Amino acid sequence: xxxxxxxxxxxxxxxxxxxxxxxxxxxxxxxxxxxxxxxxxxxxxxxxxxxxxxxxxxxxxxxxxxxxxxxxxxxxxxxxxxxxxxxxxxxxxxxxxxxxxxxxxxxxxxxxxxxxxxxxxxxxxxxxxxxxxxxxxxxxxxxxxxxxxxxxxxxxxxxxxxxxxxxxxxxxxxxxxxxxxxxxxxxxxxxxxxxxxxxxxxxxxxxxxxxxxxxxxxxxxxxxxxxxxxxxxxxxxxxxxxxxxxxxxxxxxxxxxxxxxxxxxxxxxxxxxxxxxxxxxxxxxxxxxxxxxxxxxxxxxxxxxxxxxxxxxxxxxxxxxxxxxxxxxxxxxxxxxxxxxxxxxxxxxxxxxxxxxxxxxxxxxxxxxxxxxxxxxxxxxxxxxxxxxxxxxxxxxxxxxxxxxxxxxxxxxxxxxxxxxxxxxxxxxxxxxxxxxxxxxxxxxxxxxxxxxxxxxxxxxxxxxxxxxxxxxxxxxxxxxxxxxxxxxxxxxxxxxxxxxxxxxxxxxxxxxxxxxxxxxxxxxxxxxxxxxxxxxxxxxxxxxxxxxxxxxxxxxxxxxxxxxxxxxxxxxxxxxxxxxxxxxxxxxxxxxxxxxxxxxxxxxxxxxxxxxxxxxxxxxxxxxxxxxxxxxxxxxxxxxxxxxxxxxxxxxxxxxxxxxxxxxxxxxxxxxxxxxxxxxxxxxxxxxxxxxxxxxxxxxxxxxxxxxxxxxxxxxxxxxxxxxxxxxxxxxxxxxxxxxxxxxxxxxxxxxxxxxx
Numbered sequence: 107x108x109x110x111x112x113x114x115x116x117x118x119x120x121x122x123x124x125x126x127x128x129x130x131x132x133x134x135x136x137x138x139x140x141x142x143x144x145x146x147x148x149x150x151x152x153x154x155x156x157x158x159x160x161x162x163x164x165x166x167x168x169x170x171x172x173x174x175x176x177x178x179x180x181x182x183x184x185x186x187x188x189x190x191x192x193x194x195x196x197x198x199x200x201x202x203x204x205x206x207x208x209x210x211x212x213x214x215x216x217x218x219x220x221x222x223x224x225x226x227x228x229x230x231x232x233x234x235x236x237x238x239x240x241x242x243x244x245x246x247x248x249x250x251x252x253x254x255x256x257x258x259x260x261x262x263x264x265x266x267x268x269x270x271x272x273x274x275x276x277x278x279x280x281x282x283x284x285x286x287x288x289x290x291x292x293x294x295x296x297x298x299x300x301x302x303x304x305x306x307x308x309x310x311x312x313x314x315x316x317x318x319x320x321x322x323x324x325x326x327x328x329x330x331x332x333x334x335x336x337x338x339x340x341x342x343x344x345x346x347x348x349x350x351x352x353x354x355x356x357x358x359x360x361x362x363x364x365x366x367x368x369x370x371x372x373x374x375x376x377x378x379x380x381x382x383x384x385x386x387x388x389x390x391x392x393x394x395x396x397x398x399x400x401x402x403x404x405x406x407x408x409x410x411x412x413x414x415x416x417x418x419x420x421x422x423x424x425x426x427x428x429x430x431x432x433x434x435x436x437x438x439x440x441x442x443x444x445x446x447x448x449x450x451x452x453x454x455x456x457x458x459x460x461x462x463x464x465x466x467x468x469x470x471x472x473x474x475x476x477x478x479x480x481x482x483x484x485x486x487x488x489x490x491x492x493x494x495x496x497x498x499x500x501x502x503x504x505x506x507x508x509x510x511x512x513x514x515x516x517x518x519x520x521x522x523x524x525x526x527x528x529x530x531x532x533x534x535x536x537x538x539x540x541x542x543x544x545x546x547x548x549x550x551x552x553x554x555x556x557x558x559x560x561x562x563x564x565x566x567x568x569x570x571x572x573x574x575x576x577x578x579x580x581x582x583x584x585x586x587x588x589x590x591x592x593x594x595x596x597x598x599x600x601x602x603x604x605x606x607x608x609x610x611x612x613x614x615x616x617x618x619x620x621x622x623x624x625x626x627x628x629x630x631x632x633x634x635x636x637x638x639x640x641x642x643x644x645x646x647x648x649x650x651x652x653x654x655x656x657x658x659x660x661x662x663x664x665x666x667x668x669x670x671x672x673x674x675x676x677x678x679x680x681x682x683x684x685x686x687x688x689x690x691x692x693x694x695x696x697x698x699x700x701x702x703x704x705x706x707x708x709x710x711x712x713x714x715x716x717x718x719x720x721x722x723x724x725x726x727x728x729x730x731x732x733x734x735x736x737x738x739x740x741x742x743x744x745x746x747x748x749x750x751x752x753x754x755x756x757x758x759x760x761x762x763x764x765x766x767x768x769x770x771x772x773x774x775x776x777x778x779x780x781x782x783x784x785x786x787x788x789x790x791x792x793x794x795x796x797x798x799x800x801x802x803x804x805x806x807x808x809x810x811x812x813x814x815x816x817x818x819x820x821x822x823x824x825x826x827x828x829x830x831x832x833x834x835x836x837x838x839x840x841x842x843x844x845x846x847x848x849x850x851x852x853x854x855x856x857x858x859x860x861x862x863x864x
Contacts, residue, residue: 217237285307391417535577552587604639743773
């Protein structure tokens with residue numbers, strides 16, 4: 107039984123949490139109430155009792171002025187730090203005064219001067235931050251807020267406020283970190299409404315990041331507050347928010363408990379929701395049916411599911427009928443599924459999802475005629491992509507390639523529905539691709555329909571056949587069908603040329619890719635796409651062995667994309683790198699890093715620079731670059747692999763290297779380079795038998811036919827006395843090394859020396 111992932115409306119949630127943040131902001135500003143009262147108690151110049159004394163009233167009716175009193179001296183001289191605090195307080199008081207007069211911008215400037223003088227003045231930040239937010243100076247407010255958090259790491263209101271703001275900027279992981287910190291504050295009463303609000307915010311954030319278990323933990327606090335309000339110090343507003351907001355209803359909380367596999371808690375919440383009668387009982391009944399099945403009470407589950415069916419709802423889609431199948435299976439009554447579905451379908455004939463689900467069950471039961479009849483009858487009433495995918499499954503089972511092609515093409519033609527049915531369609535295409543005989547039949551049908559000046563094959567069928575041929579590595583027919591699709595729909599030519607070129611590059615048919623990209627570049631209707639095609643052409647030409655042509659393509663691309671375009675700068679560096687023109691590549695990679703420090707390709711530049719220095723013999727410099735990257739990104743698979751391999755190749759830090767490579771392999775278990783690294787470090791640790799499975803797996807991958815990997819495998823086999831196997835793999839390594847565009851002379855010499863000593 108599966109539950110499709112639910113999407114949370116972030117914008118709607120943000121609107122809700124910001125209303126909470128406003129009240130928090132007001133609370134923050136109350137901390138300086140004493141200074142506000144001082145300003146309010148001061149005599150106002152507009153007060154009738156306030157009067158500037160006249161000069162005559164200031165005269166003393168004496169012959170000599172009184173002697174001046176002796177100037178008082180402070181008991182302790184004021185230091186520079188003390189003076190700074192006093193100066194900062196002066197600006198703070200001025201800011202308060204200006205804020206009361208609603209001169210908000212001037213007040214903000216005064217507060218900023220205060221913290222410039224005394225960056226440690228925590229109370230100033232409490233006034234400055236909400237004012238900056240109120241003036242829409244969000245970036246400025248965030249900068250000050252982060253400084254304030256360093257000074258006041260236990261200020262839960264500030265942490266919550268900043269976390270919410272980060273969430274609105276899609277910086278959800280950072281938001282979670284701060285609000286988690288707020289929840290752990292020693293100053294926060296765990297029975298207060300504020301604590302409940304913080305846990306509610308955390309529950310939402312965990313939910314939108316698919317951390318269901320953590321979301322359920324946080325919702326436990328919210329649920330406790332809703333069911334036991336006397337236990338918490340909740341004001342009227344907080345109670346109202348928990349009651350009314352759609353994300354804190356009993357139904358919403360119950361669904362989270364259900365997704366977290368806490369059916370008993372889900373049942374309590376959902377039954378409260380059902381008793382409240384504020385939502386459709388059918389939807390809650392479906393969720394209760396799921397929960398009761400999890401608790402191994404199928405009879406109760408079926409009772410609630412029947413309530414959903416009786417309401418003739420379609421909100422849960424085919425999940426409802428799959429749940430029925432799951433319940434009957436647990437009851438040992440799977441034979442009852444078809445009769446029950448037929449009964450439901452008779453009562454609800456316009457329920458397309460139900461009709462298609464029933465037809466699918468007919469296919470599984472080999473009742474092909476019943477299945478085809480129901481699919482077609484339902485599709486006559488209303489077209490739907492699920493029906494065409496179902497028909498495709500039927501015709502696949504019957505091995506009818508012509509009918510299968512038509513059904514799949516009709517599914518592909520329903521572009522508006524492709525996204526929602528993507529998983530089902532992909533699953534069906536995988537099943538088709540696994541049947542070589544059926545694929546051959548499809549391509550034969552397509553080829554016949556594409557012949558002549560007026561081909562019968564339509565656009566959707568052409569693209570579909572191109573994808574099926576590509577999936578089965580039949581690149582010549584794939585190119586033919588792609589080109590037909592381009593001819594049939596010029597408005598889709600850009601996407602199809604791009605797919606075709608990338609397919610040929612992936613298939614390592616570089617010369618063919620160059621020709622396709624030339625055609626795309628010379629197509630008049632695609633002039634707005636030429637920069638992108640020139641970019642692909644740089645790769646195609648370099649991989650085809652035409653370095654000069656690749657660099658010329660860089661120049662053409664820059665004419666369209668601009669001289670400062672970072673992608674073409676990176677690609678220029680890569681071309682020299684791939685051609686082993688190290689001295690030209692180094693300054694270009696360094697220039698890219700300098701000009702684009704935060705770009706996603708900057709790290710790749712660092713990896714390339716490291717490898718260049720290793721190739722030039724400066725292994726230590728290559729290590730230093732990777733060690734710096736490792737500090738910045740300790741979990742990055744590439745740096746863990748590359749640095750781990752460098753250590754292993756030198757026979758140093760072997761256990762550390764092994765751990766790093768294990769981390770890389772855990773992230774990408776099918777990466778042939780990582781498998782080779784693991785095999786090599788195990789060999790260096792004196793464990794050739796453990797190394798061989800990794801190396802054998804590496805050479806079996808599409809990108810694993812590398813001279814170095816075959817060389818490593820031969821070394822391991824030789825260490826175990828498997829002489830014939832070792833020689834075979836060394837010979838493969840030598841062949842690949844010599845065939846390389848830029849042969850590695852040292853590697854070739856090393857392998858030849860091993861073969862001489864065989």
